Amino acid sequence: MELQQFEGFTPVDGGVCAAKGFLANGVCCGLSHKALPGEEEKPKEDKPKKNDLAMIYAENPCSAAAVYTTNKVKGAPILVTKAHLENGMAQAVIVNSVNANTCNPDGVEKALKMCSLAAEGLKLQPSDIVVASTGVIGQVLPIEPIEQAIPALVEGLTSDGNNRAMEAIMTTDTRPKQLAVEFKIGDTVCRMGGMLKGSGMIHPNMATTLTFITTDAAIAPAMLQQALSDVVKQTLNRVSVDGDTSTNDMVCVMASGKAGNPTIKKNDANYETLKKALYIVMMNLARMMARDGEGATKLITCICTKAASEQTAETVAKSVITSSLFKTAMFGEDANWGRILCAIGYADAEFNINKVSVDIASAAGSIAVCREGVGVEFSEETAKTVLSEEEIEILISLNEGEAGAIAWGCDLTYDYVKINGDYRS
Amino acid sequence: MELQQFEGFTPVDGGVCAAKGFLANGVCCGLSHKALPGEEEKPKEDKPKKNDLAMIYAENPCSAAAVYTTNKVKGAPILVTKAHLENGMAQAVIVNSVNANTCNPDGVEKALKMCSLAAEGLKLQPSDIVVASTGVIGQVLPIEPIEQAIPALVEGLTSDGNNRAMEAIMTTDTRPKQLAVEFKIGDTVCRMGGMLKGSGMIHPNMATTLTFITTDAAIAPAMLQQALSDVVKQTLNRVSVDGDTSTNDMVCVMASGKAGNPTIKKNDANYETLKKALYIVMMNLARMMARDGEGATKLITCICTKAASEQTAETVAKSVITSSLFKTAMFGEDANWGRILCAIGYADAEFNINKVSVDIASAAGSIAVCREGVGVEFSEETAKTVLSEEEIEILISLNEGEAGAIAWGCDLTYDYVKINGDYRS
Numbered sequence: 074m075e076l077q078q079f080e081g082f083t084p085v086d087g088g089v090c091a092a093k094g095f096l097a098n099g100v101c102c103g104l105s106h107k108a109l110p111g112e113e114e115k116p117k118e119d120k121p122k123k124n125d126l127a128m129i130y131a132e133n134p135c136s137a138a139a140v141y142t143t144n145k146v147k148g149a150p151i152l153v154t155k156a157h158l159e160n161g162m163a164q165a166v167i168v169n170s171v172n173a174n175t176c177n178p179d180g181v182e183k184a185l186k187m188c189s190l191a192a193e194g195l196k197l198q199p200s201d202i203v204v205a206s207t208g209v210i211g212q213v214l215p216i217e218p219i220e221q222a223i224p225a226l227v228e229g230l231t232s233d234g235n236n237r238a239m240e241a242i243m244t245t246d247t248r249p250k251q252l253a254v255e256f257k258i259g260d261t262v263c264r265m266g267g268m269l270k271g272s273g274m275i276h277p278n279m280a281t282t283l284t285f286i287t288t289d290a291a292i293a294p295a296m297l298q299q300a301l302s303d304v305v306k307q308t309l310n311r312v313s314v315d316g317d318t319s320t321n322d323m324v325c326v327m328a329s330g331k332a333g334n335p336t337i338k339k340n341d342a343n344y345e346t347l348k349k350a351l352y353i354v355m356m357n358l359a360r361m362m363a364r365d366g367e368g369a370t371k372l373i374t375c376i377c378t379k380a381a382s383e384q385t386a387e388t389v390a391k392s393v394i395t396s397s398l399f400k401t402a403m404f405g406e407d408a409n410w411g412r413i414l415c416a417i418g419y420a421d422a423e424f425n426i427n428k429v430s431v432d433i434a435s436a437a438g439s440i441a442v443c444r445e446g447v448g449v450e451f452s453e454e455t456a457k458t459v460l461s462e463e464e465i466e467i468l469i470s471l472n473e474g475e476a477g478a479i480a481w482g483c484d485l486t487y488d489y490v491k492i493n494g495d496y497r498s
Numbered sequence: 499m500e501l502q503q504f505e506g507f508t509p510v511d512g513g514v515c516a517a518k519g520f521l522a523n524g525v526c527c528g529l530s531h532k533a534l535p536g537e538e539e540k541p542k543e544d545k546p547k548k549n550d551l552a553m554i555y556a557e558n559p560c561s562a563a564a565v566y567t568t569n570k571v572k573g574a575p576i577l578v579t580k581a582h583l584e585n586g587m588a589q590a591v592i593v594n595s596v597n598a599n600t601c602n603p604d605g606v607e608k609a610l611k612m613c614s615l616a617a618e619g620l621k622l623q624p625s626d627i628v629v630a631s632t633g634v635i636g637q638v639l640p641i642e643p644i645e646q647a648i649p650a651l652v653e654g655l656t657s658d659g660n661n662r663a664m665e666a667i668m669t670t671d672t673r674p675k676q677l678a679v680e681f682k683i684g685d686t687v688c689r690m691g692g693m694l695k696g697s698g699m700i701h702p703n704m705a706t707t708l709t710f711i712t713t714d715a716a717i718a719p720a721m722l723q724q725a726l727s728d729v730v731k732q733t734l735n736r737v738s739v740d741g742d743t744s745t746n747d748m749v750c751v752m753a754s755g756k757a758g759n760p761t762i763k764k765n766d767a768n769y770e771t772l773k774k775a776l777y778i779v780m781m782n783l784a785r786m787m788a789r790d791g792e793g794a795t796k797l798i799t800c801i802c803t804k805a806a807s808e809q810t811a812e813t814v815a816k817s818v819i820t821s822s823l824f825k826t827a828m829f830g831e832d833a834n835w836g837r838i839l840c841a842i843g844y845a846d847a848e849f850n851i852n853k854v855s856v857d858i859a860s861a862a863g864s865i866a867v868c869r870e871g872v873g874v875e876f877s878e879e880t881a882k883t884v885l886s887e888e889e890i891e892i893l894i895s896l897n898e899g900e901a902g903a904i905a906w907g908c909d910l911t912y913d914y915v916k917i918n919g920d921y922r923s
Contacts, residue, residue: 143844144840144843144844145842145843145844145845145849145851146839146840146842146843146844146851146871147843173836175836176836176839176868176871176872176873177872177873178872209834209836210836210837210839210840211835211836211839211868211872211873212873315822315823318840318844319840320836320839320840320843397822397914397918398918401914401915401917401918401919402918402919404915404919405918405919407919409634410636411598411600411601411634411635411636411745412635414571414601414635414636414745415569415571415635415743415744415745417570417571418569418570418571418572418743418745419568419569419570419571419743420570424570426570426571443601443636446571446601447601447602447603447636448601448602448636448637485915485919486915486919487912487915487916489822489826489915490826490829490910490911490912490914490915491912493822493823493826493827493830494826494827494829494830494832494910494911
């Protein structure tokens, strides 16, 4: 799929290493070779060797901001990271996949240990470290493989290590999800890049995945937090794969200031530019995440316009992309628009259903399926052609106001059931 | 699956015909042979001949009560039935499957026409008729097949016609769902029976299906409405198959009074007895509906106890049975209890996650998987045996109070995707 681009923001390579002052690495420490309880320990050669431990390192202390899952069940790393970011500063990230370190009796202890191990290797304080985990909930995290891997993880940090780090945070993801853009704040060239993991247990509610973003722009921690909190609402919080809000979601942004722009300290034009860069990075990561939803064959973008408020537009758009019946119809490439109307109708928002119009569009064309809440005739042949594409847009107009919102989702397929029914993931 | 039984309420045959004074019938009027837009008209012999038009007739005017979908998109029959039940009385039901008569330009006109046709055939007033439709949304309902079938539909009304009527309201249902019980109000023997259709587009939010219930007990319309409104909250509103709240949901109860008990006019012991009968009928229909959820291989019952309030218990229990990740794990017979904790954690209710305990049980035994919010070791072998059963119970204790609630759901399987992805249903 192609990046959604904006004038003045040029895509560049490098992901989380694109901005000045950031190094990254990823290694296979062997967490994926550990046996599940009751399972025989498998010989290493029986499981594919995939990186499972990542590090991002900044050459100097960074302004840092984060948002977290709203699930009452919170992974232990979330609690530790929250404490470490209280001063708005961080200098490194350590993150493992395979095991979520959640609902464990010694979870916080292990998360703190990951921080102290990373700090020792990097010659930093443990409170400079952001820690995150993703994987199976409720299995004790073995710390030994992580401990043994720290020297190699630190040793291998490079300014082009983003791909190795990206691989290490993937779980059921089928493709890496990263990008970076270059833009100007005043006359200063800045960069921002990000990487994201997430494929299932994804539903709009604060963050919804593990995402790490780096920039070399200079910005005060409070302003960085404000930008992140605003942008997450319009990007990651508008994605749903399966309606399940994960226990370990986190988005973390670090700003090194190495680009050399005057530090952004208030809500001015420079702040708006940085916020737009953040929107572009997170919106594109959101689209990649939806497209790579577990088992997905299609990216579904639902655009709700002419709403009385952005909140109404968002509620309606999310309701449609979350509907299982709609999602299966998309998989079947069936223009069963009654299911779209049904999902609009049970959205928890106020509007006049008799004013609603719906169109379905893709690169292959578009069809009008509903006007003023009532079906209109359309060619099933054209509908089939439109729906045969991999990227589908559902265009809803409430015809009541001027506000709008976009939400992203995917189809519901046999493979979603297979991935989640066949083994403990 | 077996009926859940209660002392003093004896299961009897006859479904909606079990109570005195009710006749029923179902015929195939040919709606299922109609072509979809853009589809060639198929010769009748190419489609299985299934009843698609049902009638329930009471020999005398009945107290009547109903609850309806909360979806803003409402089927035209819902609007017409609401108007007809304003006086709390009804004498017959006409209902078709295949076509939902929803989002059509002439929907209300056609629903009114169904009532006037039924009234004419039965020598009643159109306002005595309850009308309902279920099937595809947004396709104009052809009235001619219904008009032509009315004489045979009326002619064939019998006191054992419940099976024919049951068949006529089925869509993707794989099995009939009906039952009746006999009980005493004072010294008077009474009966109550019901039938239900529903397999997909099912989510707790007022009614969630087409359900018709008949009783020969005598009760004032306002008391019948009160009993129905209360019981639906604890039964049908606690079932979820796929999270989609349908546009045409309706539960309608008719009470003929033919049993001869003194008419129930206030909240007394007799009222409580009738309400309990209604609970037994609707709770068992709710279980049958969940078990026959589209593609389901298992009935999942989630029982949340020791909650501070019934609302909290209900929210938690519903959250678990609605989770796609939990449902796929049940299909895979995988004791992935972290997904249960995750769904408990994002439930929109207040409680202390660190007090939560979870057990998984079935006829084959039970396993404790979580205590005080933390996983406990269990035998994967025992877990596999427990989960291999067709009826699974998830037992959640919040350890905070005395309230509880039960919710019913099913697993999420390949067949759900197949049923809803493969053709317009």
